[in-house]
Amino acid sequence: MSVGIRRISGVTVSDLELDLDVFQGPFDLLLALVMREEIELSEVPIAEIVVAFVERMQERGEIDLDSASEFLVLIAALLEIKVRLLFPGEEDDELEELTAEQAEAELIERLIEYRRYAASARWLGDRTADLRVFRTGPAPLAPRPDPVVEAFSEDPWQLHAVIGRLLTPPPKIDISSVRRRLVPVSEFLTRFRALLRERRGFAFEEAVAGLDPISQAAAFLAILELYKAGEADPVQDELFGPIRVARGSGKAAPQPAPAETEPSQIDRAIA
Amino acid sequence: MSELTHSVEALLFVASEPLSVRELAAYTDSSPERVERALDALADRYVEGRSGVVLEKAAGGWGFRASRSAAAVCARMVNRPQTRGLSQAALETLAIVAYLGPVSRPEIARIRGVAADAGVAGLLERGLVEEAGRADTIGNPVLYRVTTAFSRMFGLEEGVASLPGLAEFDLSDADHEALRARLHLVADQRDGAA
């Protein structure tokens, strides 16, 4: 049976040209390099790839649903693999570390699986051309059933069991991993303000030494917050060099994008 | 038979209510006179003794019904004992309405984590829940509560007051707001976990 499998080459996804800091070239090549570990997936900004794809679709002025779907599957798989690389050794079996070969095999498996269902969806779609209309409710002049309800036929503890499950939170494993990611920026704001009251300045690296990467990111956001409010004056002499945070002048820094970084919003973003 | 006759035949088979000549004419884009002639042709074919299905003029218009000879067999099917118990979805919806009611469909959907609900319609049909006014929230959704038939079915002499208590969840039987808050909280947590 011919089900019209889409052609493999020439889909828009493979033509997508990227211009990222870590990489310039087609999306496909990026995938290949990631798989060969020539590029660190952890350094690939996935959001920028998505933006590039959306921009390209806009340029074309049309949405190619096939390639958009395929792109979503690839990006979702890539994100999941990236998460596993960033958080290795989670107790969950599903999140075990991947070798490059495994990651590649999985990516291909995902695409094959998705294409299988996309093809069966087209098969279903072809059949909708044949309009089948029938009645789904009771017949108009048919005898109606007597609405008899059998007394004492059901056990009220069934209801208790069901509401009990709706009252039981999901298992703890998840809460612990969520908690690890819940790093309130406000905590760092308080801590850095206290530091700047005591001293004229401090070294950022020392202040965040020993913290996990996400907490460090939250700390950095707090510094940016303080800079915006004029409370801190961070100085970095060279790229990737140490950051020295001095007490600010008290004057608010110019804000290119106002109100975008309310502390509460940042907290939510980090969470 | 003409194509119009076939269309009228199909319409009457597919409809859940009797259809008037005017309605049939509108659906088929033809005149009432032509529809009448099509109905005559069908009445000739679908008549007692010649068919198990009979065309009949009823209150709201024309409709098919089972013939007299087949009526007993059809009644047997329609009134077959409801062996199928309550589905998981129905049971959950029923439990929420019983413990939390009066409660609206959107709230049931939110607690269950299911985008659309088919459960309430089925329970209404079976006479296990009924409408109980409207909520004061946006859109004024209809509220539902369980019926006396529900209490009979579950053998609850005092109605919902006889439901098994929720003490092991630190919830008092009377405190609906605490129960509501907890159900919503857990629903949100599940949403995050799934």
Added chain:
Amino acid sequence: MSELTHSVEALLFVASEPLSVRELAAYTDSSPERVERALDALADRYVEGRSGVVLEKAAGGWGFRASRSAAAVCARMVNRPQTRGLSQAALETLAIVAYLGPVSRPEIARIRGVAADAGVAGLLERGLVEEAGRADTIGNPVLYRVTTAFSRMFGLEEGVASLPGLAEFDLSDADHEALRARLHLVADQRDGAA
């Protein structure tokens, strides 16, 4: 026509879902063989071209539907032509539920790469999928399966068992190899150029 044929005709008309030979035999107190003969006689009468209503095998049983020539007129009346305007996304979700069901929204999302909430809600509303309990996995997500209406709508005589095997939709070996090579090739080309 025999009285049994009339009874079967009436039962199939009154029922809101297709009826199997076994069910028909039970309601009419007769043997499956006799019911089959009655169905043959009816299928001969209710056939495309000769009637506005057609007897069709669907979802493991038998049911009436509008004939092809009358379908468009009937679709006007039915307030939700369930398969009209299904998007590619909706069809993909439907295909996953049909082949993998009972299946949860997170599982559908994993295959399609995007959240399945809106898609599933739309299919529930059209009556093409229904709830089928909850999974035992974290968060106890609701499971979904396709409905009888789905099988009738897509003309599947034995329900999902009549779907083509998933393997038929697999990539050919050549395409498979091409996909696998696609990742390597581009990298090799670059290596060659460098």
